Amino acid sequence: MRQIAANVFGFSGWMMGRAYAIVDADGITLVDTGLQPAAAKIVKQLAVHGYRPPDIKRILITHAHPDHIGGLPELERLSGAVVYASAREKPVVEGREKSVYPPRETLSGIARLMAHDAELQPGTPVDAIIGEGDVIPALGGLRVIETPGHTAGHLAFWQPQPQQIEHHIPAKKNAALEPEIICFGHGSPLKNNAAAALQTFARRVANPTEKET
Numbered sequence: 169m170r171q172i173a174a175n176v177f178g179f180s181g182w183m184m185g186r187a188y189a190i191v192d193a194d195g196i197t198l199v200d201t202g203l204q205p206a207a208a209k210i211v212k213q214l215a216v217h218g219y220r221p222p223d224i225k226r227i228l229i230t231h232a233h234p235d236h237i238g239g240l241p242e243l244e245r246l247s248g249a250v251v252y253a254s255a256r257e258k259p260v261v262e263g264r265e266k267s268v269y270p271p272r273e274t275l276s277g278i279a280r281l282m283a284h285d286a287e288l289q290p291g292t293p294v295d296a297i298i299g300e301g302d303v304i305p306a307l308g309g310l311r312v313i314e315t316p317g318h319t320a321g322h323l324a325f326w327q328p329q330p331q332q333i334e335h336h337i338p339a340k341k342n343a344a345l346e347p348e349i350i351c352f353g354h355g356s357p358l359k360n361n362a363a364a365a366l367q368t369f370a371r372r373v374a375n376p377t378e379k380e381t
């Protein structure tokens with residue numbers, strides 16, 4: 169577990185799907201849970217910092233792909249945490265519908281394989297359905313932002329002050345918030361002037377022919 173910002177930590181040592189821990193006075197909020205084997209790694213890395221599974225109070229799901237909800241059944245069982253997800257992702261989190269992927273031709277590598285092999289996930293009940301503008305009682309009030317694209321019910325989480333946590337694109341919408349730090353579902357967090365990097369990316373997506381300046 170390594171620190172990304174005040175009270176925000178990232179886990180390390182698995183292949184796909186990032187997960188993050190927000191540390192508050194009342195306990196831990198997890199953002200996503202990695203693949204199934206990640207559950208044990210999350211428990212182990214939290215233990216290094218003196219936290220036990222029941223200290224996990226909330227688990228926020230950005231979207232219901234197996235590399236984000238794989239560790240959820242075990243973590244929910246060990247912690248009894250409140251599970252949050254969007255209405256669109258809920259049936260997938262609960263194991264009643266298969267994961268939905270973007271068109272296969274837009275995917276590559278492992279994502280393409282996962283999309284091909286989409287199966288029902290082991291279900292975990294969603295306790296709280298969240299959507300645009302809802303506020304999660306973590307990090308002093310974490311605002312829910314709907315960011316459909318990667319999946320229809322994809323969520324990002326935004327803390328305007330004094331530090332921020334973000335997830336995934338659509339880049340334009342997130343860039344408008346001018347975040348300083350962004351934690352993605354895949355890849356490394358952007359820690360220095362994330363807004364500028366995101367704006368450049370959003371511009372390039374909007375105008376693919378535009379030359380780099």
Ligand SMILES: [Zn+2]
Nearest residue numbers: 231233236318
């Ligand atoms: Zn995904």
